[in-house]
Amino acid sequence: MERFLKEVPGDTGINACYQCGTCMSSCPTAKFDRKYRPRLFVIKTASGREDEVIKSDALWSCTTCYTCQERCPRGIKVAEMIMAMQNEAARQGRAPEKFARTVSVLQKSGLTSELVGFVRKQREKLGLDALDATPEVRVDVVKKIFDETGINRLFEKVKGRKERKEKKENEEKKEEGGV
Amino acid sequence: MRYAFYLGCVIPTRLFAYEASSRKVCRELGIELVDMEDYICCGTPIEAVSHRTWLVMAAYNLALAEKMGLDILTLCNGCVNSLKKANAGLKEDPGLRKEINSVLKKFGMEYRGRVEVKHLIKVLYEDVGIEEIKKKVKRPLTGLVAASHVGCHVLKPGWVMQHDSPERPKILDELIEATGAKTVDYPYKTECCGQTLRGLNDGISLALLQKKLGNIEDAKADVLVTICPACNMQFDMGQMEIRQKFKKNYDIPVMHYPEILGLAFGIGKEDLGVLTHKVKPTKLMKELTNGL
């Protein structure tokens, strides 16, 4: 547990949780999905069952609105804990597809959104400067940061996991077919 | 009032009306915006998968502003959240700072913790002030009823953002009222718009959006005012999606705060880019100009 909570600035102090449920009753996601329970994320993590949280799909339904954290009477950094768990899940090759797409766009333009021709004209009309269409410095910086911090490795793992899963499923299908 | 202008990703490439209107109202108010050349994404979109990558990206941008010797002004809740969180985390942890600087060194950069980061709204409220803004209003938006959506990330975590009360924010409403418009409250006002769940849990993203739009409709607001590109897209384009999927037409124009401020300053709607939104504020514009 220590190994990833340390990355969050300050102490999350999850052991102080007294299970009041304020986090849950404040949570926008929990309002629409009764299976989404930040209170359980906290108690599971505090009691050494963090694997259940890390492996759950629910982990990725957090809006990162920080309301739970803001209202926790015990000062627990619930939202930051959730993000630390997501980081750990990503390290295990469990990052959702969305992030792989974001990383790939970032490597192309240094930003998460690329400039298209239509926008260039609109900008001109509004008297805005032309944007640099070939932002080499930007792209170069982002690529280097990605190399240094190893973010791409996370998605190699995702690919690896996917392939292993598909292989397993195929083998199971073959076995079923053989019977 | 001189700031390093950090535009982020989405605003210059998609929400240019936000950029144009911000530049124009800042000019009117004597806020000098110095563009940051070759800035990169603030890191927010990948924070959930790599805390380390996020921190280096944010620190890179902070270091760029340090080189310029200017505090940062941004228009985006995500950017201000990212940059302020990184700033706070790096300031309090010399060990972490050293590690991050070992990466920045490769670009000839160094983070020293010498700049602050502010959202445009905070600069308008604190540096300029409501009274000064009122003095510049040439065409008061009398009769306009506005609902505001401040959004989460400029407010929370409160101990870092230090922007406004996270539970009862008032700055944006006061700024709206400075234009002569009225503001209305509505249930779920400080609730998340759901944008961050796009591509992760679209069902809940839409449910949150519809809940808010329904309440804004019930409050009889003429317009929804936002201060974040992500929230703005969720509300504006989201209405198109809801119309297609659920055959429900809210028809609530969603505008960036500087657009309505610009209108009150007497800047033309074409110059502000008001008509580039998906939900066209046509009716609203007619009413406003009739009132002249």
Ligand code: SF4
């Ligand atoms: S609000 Fe805080 S103390 Fe209460 S259940 Fe949630 S984490 Fe625990």
Ligand code: SF4
């Ligand atoms: S940060 Fe996540 S868990 Fe906390 S209230 Fe918001 S959506 Fe719920």
